[in-house]
Amino acid sequence: xxxxxxxxxxxxxxxxxxxxxxxxxxxxxxxxxxxxxxxxxxxxxxxxxxxxxxxxxxxxxxxxxxxxxxxxxxxxxxxxxxxxxxxxxxxxxxxxxxxxxxxxxxxxxxxxxxxxxxxxxxxxxxxxxxxxxxxxxxxxxxxxxxxxxxxxxxxxxxxxxxxxxxxxxxxxxxxxxxxxxxxxxxxxxxxxxxxxxxxxxxxxxxxxxxxxxxxxxxxxxxxxxxxxxxxxxxxxxxxxxxxxxxxxxxxxxxxxxxxxxxxxxxxxxxxxxxxxxxxxxxxxxxxxxxxxxxxxxxxxxxxxxxxxxxxxxxxxxxxxxxxxxxxxxxxxxxxxxxxxxxxxxxxxxxxxxxxxxxxxxxxxxxxxxxxxxxxxxxxxxxxxxxxxxxxxxxxxxxxx
Amino acid sequence: xxxxxxxxxxxxxxxxxxxxxxxxxxxxxxxxxxxxxxxxxxxxxxxxxxxxxxxxxxxxxxxxxxxxxxxxxxxxxxxxxxxxxxxxxxxxxxxxxxxxxxxxxxxxxxxxxxxxxxxxxxxxxxxxxxxxxxxxxxxxxxxxxxxxxxxxxxxxxxxxxxxxxxxxxxxxxxxxxxxxxxxxxxxxxxxxxxxxxxxxxxxxxxxxxxxxxxxxxxxxxxxxxxxxxx
Ligand SMILES: Nc1ncnc2c1ncn2[C@@H]1O[C@H](COP(=O)(O)OP(=O)(O)O)[C@@H](O)[C@H]1O
Ligand SMILES: [Mg+2]
Numbered sequence: 001x002x003x004x005x006x007x008x009x010x011x012x013x014x015x016x017x018x019x020x021x022x023x024x025x026x027x028x029x030x031x032x033x034x035x036x037x038x039x040x041x042x043x044x045x046x047x048x049x050x051x052x053x054x055x056x057x058x059x060x061x062x063x064x065x066x067x068x069x070x071x072x073x074x075x076x077x078x079x080x081x082x083x084x085x086x087x088x089x090x091x092x093x094x095x096x097x098x099x100x101x102x103x104x105x106x107x108x109x110x111x112x113x114x115x116x117x118x119x120x121x122x123x124x125x126x127x128x129x130x131x132x133x134x135x136x137x138x139x140x141x142x143x144x145x146x147x148x149x150x151x152x153x154x155x156x157x158x159x160x161x162x163x164x165x166x167x168x169x170x171x172x173x174x175x176x177x178x179x180x181x182x183x184x185x186x187x188x189x190x191x192x193x194x195x196x197x198x199x200x201x202x203x204x205x206x207x208x209x210x211x212x213x214x215x216x217x218x219x220x221x222x223x224x225x226x227x228x229x230x231x232x233x234x235x236x237x238x239x240x241x242x243x244x245x246x247x248x249x250x251x252x253x254x255x256x257x258x259x260x261x262x263x264x265x266x267x268x269x270x271x272x273x274x275x276x277x278x279x280x281x282x283x284x285x286x287x288x289x290x291x292x293x294x295x296x297x298x299x300x301x302x303x304x305x306x307x308x309x310x311x312x313x314x315x316x317x318x319x320x321x322x323x324x325x326x327x328x329x330x331x332x333x334x335x336x337x338x339x340x341x342x343x344x345x346x347x348x349x350x351x352x353x354x355x356x357x358x359x360x361x362x363x364x365x366x367x368x369x370x371x372x373x374x375x376x377x378x379x380x381x382x383x384x385x386x387x388x389x390x391x392x393x394x395x396x397x398x399x400x
Numbered sequence: 401x402x403x404x405x406x407x408x409x410x411x412x413x414x415x416x417x418x419x420x421x422x423x424x425x426x427x428x429x430x431x432x433x434x435x436x437x438x439x440x441x442x443x444x445x446x447x448x449x450x451x452x453x454x455x456x457x458x459x460x461x462x463x464x465x466x467x468x469x470x471x472x473x474x475x476x477x478x479x480x481x482x483x484x485x486x487x488x489x490x491x492x493x494x495x496x497x498x499x500x501x502x503x504x505x506x507x508x509x510x511x512x513x514x515x516x517x518x519x520x521x522x523x524x525x526x527x528x529x530x531x532x533x534x535x536x537x538x539x540x541x542x543x544x545x546x547x548x549x550x551x552x553x554x555x556x557x558x559x560x561x562x563x564x565x566x567x568x569x570x571x572x573x574x575x576x577x578x579x580x581x582x583x584x585x586x587x588x589x590x591x592x593x594x595x596x597x598x599x600x601x602x603x604x605x606x607x608x609x610x611x612x613x614x615x616x617x618x619x620x621x622x623x624x625x626x627x628x629x630x
Contacts, residue, residue, distance in 0.1 A: 001507075001511060003506075006511065007506045312504050312505070315502045316515075319491060319496060319516050320488065320489075320490040320492070320520070321487070322487065322519060325519055394490075395461055398498060398575060
């Protein structure tokens with residue numbers, strides 16, 4: 001006869017309430033694990049959807065996600081000419097905040113070469129960008145429709161397609177425009193600013209006595225052109241030819257000045273180690289704390305329910321019940337509490353995880369590990385109760 | 401092995417609680433024998449040492465001096481005989497009945513009897529049959545699935561008697577089994593014990609402080625200040 005279940009059935013109120021409470025706690029533990037996995041997945045989403053082998057960024061930086069990086073757009077020609085490189089495309093990344101329905105709304109804008117790498121990996125509705133200007137593809141999570149317009153910089157951009165659930169490393173929705181548009185949005189100054197800059201350059205040059213008027217005019221044109229140029233990108237990504245040696249290609253690019261070629265694998269390491277490591281430790285710490293709280297709750301409940309059963313335990317001992325009968329009763333209650341709470345928590349998250357503001361990724365491995373931890377905690381938590389029970393003397397069954 | 405003459409043999413049993421100046425001699429030099437099928441009462445005022453004697457015989461209170469033999473097995477000789485499995489002896493040879501019925505509150509009447517059988521290695525099926533029969537024989541057939549809290553005092557005590565009888569023990573020890581009952585129910589319980597002693601050939605030792613309850617007992621011992629008087 002299973003004493004554990006019969007006791008629980010008789011005292012169901014306390015058991016159910018405690019187990020639901022524990023279930024909520026374990027639900028939070030599960031969701032935190034899922035949030036961490038989600039952070040990882042989000043952090044790597046743009047990286048992975050680009051499917052590049054090498055990310056060439058500004059020297060001494062780990063860009064373009066972890067640090068800012070700027071390189072000239074035309075470096076793509078040099079990179080493409082490296083033996084082993086099949087394709088090289090410039091990409092521009094920027095975070096943009098606009099006002100939408102009276103609320104700030106942030107998204108991550110990717111500018112890509114329409115014939116190159118880094119564009120939307122799938123189109124769920126509408127079409128790819130075809131015109132060189134003023135067209136836009138947005139992620140589903142931006143919740144915008146085809147034909148809608150967004151005003152960015154100096155122009156309106158029309159949404160022509162909807163892409164999947166790619167998000168930026170910060171979890172923001174992603175939108176795509178042509179590289180030229182992205183550069184305009186990022187760098188192009190309005191006419192007043194241009195006029196001011198030109199005047200300032202003119203004034204400065206006029207102060208230099210040794211320049212002839214012709215030289216001054218020539219310099220002024222050139223400096224203005226450079227300062228108004230938008231042909232800067234954040235990275236040039238490259239895809240290798242089949243069988244090409246990644247190391248050799250990296251080697252060759254890094255020998256040039258001004259560039260840092262990062263392999264996709266290194267890029268993943270930079271993202272996970274650098275950007276989400278802290279989040280991982282933070283979330284990990286919270287999970288440990290919550291698990292400790294769960295252990296304390298189970299211990300407390302099992303201990304108090306053992307205290308309530310002292311007379312029952314003494315009676316069992318008196319009529320000759322083996323220790324395993326008594327240990328079994330306590331241990332099974334503890335395990336039942338832990339296991340049921342685990343499934344309550346799991347069920348809860350399964351029903352709600354899609355409604356969380358950040359992505360939650362439930363990995364079978366994480367869930368299994370947590371299950372084992374819950375079992376271990378339940379067994380450990382029953383220890384105090386069991387120790388108490390084993391100390392009970394059969395004579396305690398006598399008397400009132 | 402010859403016929404066992406006594407179910408309980410106690411020889412010069414002394415129980416001293418504590419040590420030194422605080423030592424209390426609860427039972428001094430008690431000697432008694434109970435035959436199978438005999439119904440014996442220990443009568444005495446509160447604090448006289450009745451429970452101490454009963455629990456020393458019942459393998460839950462180690463005697464300080466003297467011998468205890470249960471159903472032919474020497475269990476105590478100047479303290480417990482080493483190497484005995486006291487729990488096993490308790491579940492195979494002894495049945496206990498208490499003042500408070502001591503039923504397990506989260507088990508039904510039937511389960512309270514079954515648990516005694518199951519810990520003694522009876523299968524659930526056999527235990528169900530035996531426990532049901534026992535309870536029916538004690539007129540509790542209509543109470544099988546009730547929890548103790550739903551039983552009257554007399555009913556609960558009869559379930560406790562069924563539990564004590566479940567493994568057909570050679571010895572039944574009852575500590576004030578009628579104290580929580582009214583006179584009529586108390587007398588019924590005593591009559592039931594008498595009947596069981598005869599039917600099962602068990603030795604039954606009943607502790608009570610109520611002399612009205614000891615009618616029809618085979619023998620009565622008086623306990624006074626730790627001394628046993630015939
Ligand atoms: N566990 C114990 N420790 C110390 N003294 C005890 C203990 N149990 C009983 N006594 C003492 O032994 C004496 C006999 O007690 P008990 O056997 O319970 O008497 P009765 O059952 O006749 O009322 C009493 O003086 C009591 O205080
Ligand atoms: Mg007593």
